[in-house]
Amino acid sequence: MFAKLAQPFPLGATLCDRGCNFSIHAPDHKEIKLVLFDNENKKKIIDLDNQHLDIHYTFVEGITAGQIYGYQIKDKDEIRLVLDPYAQALSKTPFYTEPFTAQRSWDFAKSVVVDQRFDWEGTTLPQVPxxxxxxxxxxxxxxxxxxxxxxxxxxxxxxxxxxxxxxxxxxxxxxxxxxxxxxxxxxxxxxxxxxxxxxxxxxxxxxxxxxxxxxxxxxxxxxxxxxxxxxxxxxxxxxxxxxxxxxxxxxxxxxxxxxxxxxxxxxxxxxxxxxxxxxxxxxxxxxxxxxxxxxxxxxxxxxxxxxxxxxxxxxxxxxxxxxxxxxxxxxxxxxxxxxxxxxxxxxxxxxxxxxxxxxxxxxxxxxxxxxxxxxxxxxxxxxxxxxxxxxxxxxxxxxxxxxxxxxxxxxxxxxxxxxxxxxxxxxxxxxxxxxxxxxxxxxxxxxxxxxxxxxxxxxxxxxxxxxxxxxxxxxxxxxxxxxxxxxxxxxxxxxxxxxxxxxxxxxxxxxxxxxxxxxxxxxxxxxxxxxxxxxxxxxxxxxxxxxIRAFSGHNRGHHRIQWNRSNGHTMNAEDWQRLEAFALYLGLFKDGKEMMFLVNSSSIPTRYRLPAGSKWQVVCDTSEATLGSRQVQTTYMQGAQSLTILYRD
Missing domain, CATH: 3.20.20.80 (Glycosidases)
Known part of the structure; x- marks a missing residue:
């Protein structure tokens, strides 16, 4: 009567207003059967009377959300209950006592039919860049x-x-x-x-x-x-x-x-x-x-x-x-x-x-x-x-x-x-x-x-x-x-x-x-x-x-990058092998926003000479436990084993 409602796809348990379609890929078990459980754990075994591409499926009238089910197979002369790999919910938290035998599989968590309808109340995706x-x-x-x-x-x-x-x-x-x-x-x-x-x-x-x-x-x-x-x-x-x-x-x-x-x-x-x-x-x-x-x-x-x-x-x-x-x-x-x-x-x-x-x-x-x-x-x-x-x-x-x-x-x-x-x-x-x-x-x-x-x-x-x-x-x-x-x-x-x-x-x-x-x-x-x-x-x-946005894609080559010693001079090849205190300068386009990283991994404080221009805002200095809002202009004394971020727009 319900042959037309029975479909191989989608796999899993799919509800409609007349019941539920059950479909499972199981090429190694031709005699697999659907098992339905009621509230008292009594079971009803149903043949999967349709096959397509190693998929076994059937439609069962009257099934509603919350129906507990599993699949019965014969495993080395024992009858075992297996979960639906496409199960959208489980009947309980899965747990077993070793060893997990065919007999214990019947007491394990089982698959549950789910109605996925839900009121999202108009909420939208954040879509964070x-x-x-x-x-x-x-x-x-x-x-x-x-x-x-x-x-x-x-x-x-x-x-x-x-x-x-x-x-x-x-x-x-x-x-x-x-x-x-x-x-x-x-x-x-x-x-x-x-x-x-x-x-x-x-x-x-x-x-x-x-x-x-x-x-x-x-x-x-x-x-x-x-x-x-x-x-x-x-x-x-x-x-x-x-x-x-x-x-x-x-x-x-x-x-x-x-x-x-x-x-x-x-x-x-x-x-x-x-x-x-x-x-x-x-x-x-x-x-x-x-x-x-x-x-x-x-x-x-x-x-x-x-x-x-x-x-x-x-x-x-x-x-x-x-x-x-x-x-x-x-x-x-x-x-x-x-x-x-x-x-x-x-x-x-x-x-x-x-x-x-x-x-x-x-x-x-x-x-x-x-x-x-x-x-x-x-x-x-x-x-x-x-x-x-x-x-x-x-x-x-x-x-x-x-x-x-x-x-x-x-x-x-x-x-x-x-x-x-x-x-x-x-x-x-x-x-x-x-x-x-x-x-x-x-x-x-x-x-x-x-x-x-x-x-x-x-x-x-x-x-x-x-x-x-x-x-x-x-x-x-x-x-x-x-x-x-x-x-x-x-x-x-x-x-x-x-x-x-x-x-x-x-x-x-x-x-x-x-x-x-x-x-x-x-x-x-x-x-x-x-x-x-x-x-x-x-x-x-x-x-x-x-x-990050500015340095991405086609515009990445239009910005200023300099690696300097603490005295403001450009780092040379030898500096890259041993320098403990250095600075990274970043500037957007020709005269846009600027940022500096003052990095001092040494055990002594180091004074940095800053590029000329307007005052720099101290974004953070890791030698300090709190974040302030002070400004500096020509030099900066960096504490030992610490890092400072400077910024100006």
């Missing part, structure tokens, strides 16, 4: 879990992130774009389950299209949309950190949730048998395989269309451009996005590497993609914290890493510069610890990166030594000023604005507790730094963004 964008990397749960002004029932949730107190904070801080750590449904790895821990960061995708249930009070779909709506209402973008390079099914012997059972070719395989592990997570999703490419593109369109997401940050994105063991910037994935009328409009940010062969691809992603610039991170930390006199490298990163990202292709190829990220030391820990302290992770401190390029300023960890604390605050200001006033898109770790410490843990991926949760406890130093950062973000928008 790239040169004005500041990414604020935020964990939905962790950033509000301990916020004292948020109702306890909403702390750590989607709704918590859009409460008036948070909106006010984001606007005061000058944040344009929240980059959320993964909010797609996640399953913790088996080794974490054995230790009674969870994957706090969420980089272990279960169902790409389903929002993570952990962050919802009741309905993840509606609550996440409400969060996006309220942030958009106040001009704040939402960027999703999304993981397509691997899935939660792991490698050989890993759990079977869906892909492994339905079609082994979803994954990159070695001789059609073993899972290739270019991600360090057990498997590698193969985007040269059409069904794999389809679900990734369908997922991206799903988040943009149904949730109004403004962009994506792609974890280990080199995997997405792989053709076997090689990376190809002309791969089908990149071309498919470039021609997609929905996806070509959103921000696209790549983590441009994975751990496989040919895996490091910084600077080699197509136009329209911005890339996380780890060379900026390493250079800037080495310069300020390790006293490496890498002047040439530092200058290159300050000017936008044009050895990798041509200014002729800015702003769409501006690098995403960062000093700290979710993985690694927080800003506070960069200046407080020389060594990682990851014992709480249960791996005997063997996990986490060993190359931190940090400096504890004389004492490991907490101290009340005023001199040490003063040096730490100055170095924080050095790092953040360099980040905000370099050419590029600044990426700020949200908890850094609060001077949050993880106690030296540089790999807190499994710490769903006070180690990771943002510490809102007030203190004079924290408040001072937070206010300093907010003012600097405002000054960046007003001063640095126009310079």
């Amino acid at each position: 790239l040169e004005e964008t500041v990414l604020f990397e935020t964990h939905v749960k962790g950033f509000t879990k301990r916020h004292p002004a948020i109702d306890q029932t909403k702390q750590g949730t989607y709704l918590g992130l859009c409460q008036p107190a948070m909106i006010e904070y984001f606007k005061q801080q000058g944040i344009t774009s929240l980059q959320l750590l993964p909010v797609t449904s996640c399953m913790s790895e088996p080794h974490l389950l054995k230790m009674d821990k969870v994957n706090y960061w969420g980089y272990n995708s279960l169902c790409f299209m389903a929002p993570e249930p952990r962050y919802a009070q009741q309905d993840p779909v509606t609550e996440m949309k409400t969060m996006v709506k309220e942030l958009h209402r106040h001009g704040i973008e939402v960027i999703m950190d999304i993981v397509f390079n691997h899935t939660a099914e792991g490698g050989e012997g890993g759990p079977k949730f869906h892909f492994k059972c339905l079609d082994k070719h979803y994954y990159l395989l070695d001789r059609e048998k073993n899972y290739k592990n270019h991600t360090g997570c057990g498997n590698t999703f193969d985007l040269t395989y059409q069904p794999s490419l389809n679900i990734v593109l369908d997922t991206l369109r799903h988040w943009v269309t149904n949730y109004k997401i403004d962009g994506f940050r792609f974890d280990l994105a080199a995997t997405l451009g792989r053709n076997g063991d090689r990376f190809d910037m002309h791969s089908a994935f990149f071309k498919a996005i470039a021609q997609d009328p929905i996806l070509q409009k959103v921000k696209l940010i790549a983590e441009p590497w994975d751990i496989g062969p040919d895996g490091y691809q910084l600077g080699y992603f197509p136009r329209g993609w911005n890339e996380c610039n780890d060379k900026f991170r390493d250079t800037v930390k080495s310069y300020w914290l390790c006293q490496e006199n890498n002047v040439k490298e530092f200058a290159t990163r300050l000017m936008g890493s044009r050895d990798l990202f041509s200014a002729g292709k800015w702003p769409d190829k501006l690098p995403v510069n960062f000093v700290s990220y979710h993985d690694g030391f927080t800003l506070q820990d960069l200046v407080s610890y020389n060594h990682k302290h990851n014992h709480a992770n249960g791996e005997n401190n063997r996990d986490g990166h060993g190359d931190n390029r940090s400096n504890n300023q004389g004492v490991e960890g907490e101290t009340e030594n005023y001199a040490v604390l003063s040096r730490r605050e100055r170095q924080k200001r050095n790092l953040m000023t360099t980040l905000l006033f370099s050419f590029g898109i600044p990426h700020v770790l949200a908890v850094d604005a609060l001077s949050h410490t993880q106690g030296g843990n540089n790999n807190a991926y499994c710490q769903d507790n006070e180690i990771s949760w943002a510490d809102w406890t007030p203190s004079k130093d924290k408040a001072e730094f937070s206010q300093w950062l907010a003012t600097m973000l405002e000054r960046r928008k007003n001063i640095m963004s126009p310079f």
Whole structure:
């Protein structure tokens, strides 16, 4: 009776006024069946009586939103329930006790039919220009879990992130774009389950299209949309950190949730048998395989269309451009996005590497993609914290890493510069610890990166030594000023604005507790730094963004750039090898706005001679804890190991 309503596309569960179409790609299981569950968990098994291109589908009359379902397959003489890879919601937070057997699959989280209709109340997309964008990397749960002004029932949730107190904070801080750590449904790895821990960061995708249930009070779909709506209402973008390079099914012997059972070719395989592990997570999703490419593109369109997401940050994105063991910037994935009328409009940010062969691809992603610039991170930390006199490298990163990202292709190829990220030391820990302290992770401190390029300023960890604390605050200001006033898109770790410490843990991926949760406890130093950062973000928008805009594209060669010694003379070849105090002068066009960077990495104060003309406004001096509004004209005394930005229009 309903044969005409049954369709192979779109895949997943699609509602209409007469019922629901169920469609699943399953070439390895010809006898797959649909299972519907009622409120008492009683099941009804339905044949998928239509097939097309290895897709099994049927239409079921009378189905409404909230219907719980799954798919039954026969797995080595056992009957297993698998999730719909296209599931748009899950019935509960996924959890299981090892081992994940066919019998236990029936007690696992199940797929849920969703009605995506939602009242957006006329809110519009912020559409922040790239040169004005500041990414604020935020964990939905962790950033509000301990916020004292948020109702306890909403702390750590989607709704918590859009409460008036948070909106006010984001606007005061000058944040344009929240980059959320993964909010797609996640399953913790088996080794974490054995230790009674969870994957706090969420980089272990279960169902790409389903929002993570952990962050919802009741309905993840509606609550996440409400969060996006309220942030958009106040001009704040939402960027999703999304993981397509691997899935939660792991490698050989890993759990079977869906892909492994339905079609082994979803994954990159070695001789059609073993899972290739270019991600360090057990498997590698193969985007040269059409069904794999389809679900990734369908997922991206799903988040943009149904949730109004403004962009994506792609974890280990080199995997997405792989053709076997090689990376190809002309791969089908990149071309498919470039021609997609929905996806070509959103921000696209790549983590441009994975751990496989040919895996490091910084600077080699197509136009329209911005890339996380780890060379900026390493250079800037080495310069300020390790006293490496890498002047040439530092200058290159300050000017936008044009050895990798041509200014002729800015702003769409501006690098995403960062000093700290979710993985690694927080800003506070960069200046407080020389060594990682990851014992709480249960791996005997063997996990986490060993190359931190940090400096504890004389004492490991907490101290009340005023001199040490003063040096730490100055170095924080050095790092953040360099980040905000370099050419590029600044990426700020949200908890850094609060001077949050993880106690030296540089790999807190499994710490769903006070180690990771943002510490809102007030203190004079924290408040001072937070206010300093907010003012600097405002000054960046007003001063640095126009310079980035002017230096982008065709006009890039019409401006003035000079590299000088502190005495005002032009730097020579020898200076680039050893100079500790130098200045960068930038002037727009022939007689436009001007800016100067006075950089002194030496241990002694240095006097700088300034270009003649009208008075300069002191934008910031990192040797000072507060930001004033004074002016200078002919010379400037720069403190040791500090940086000053000057400006005049």
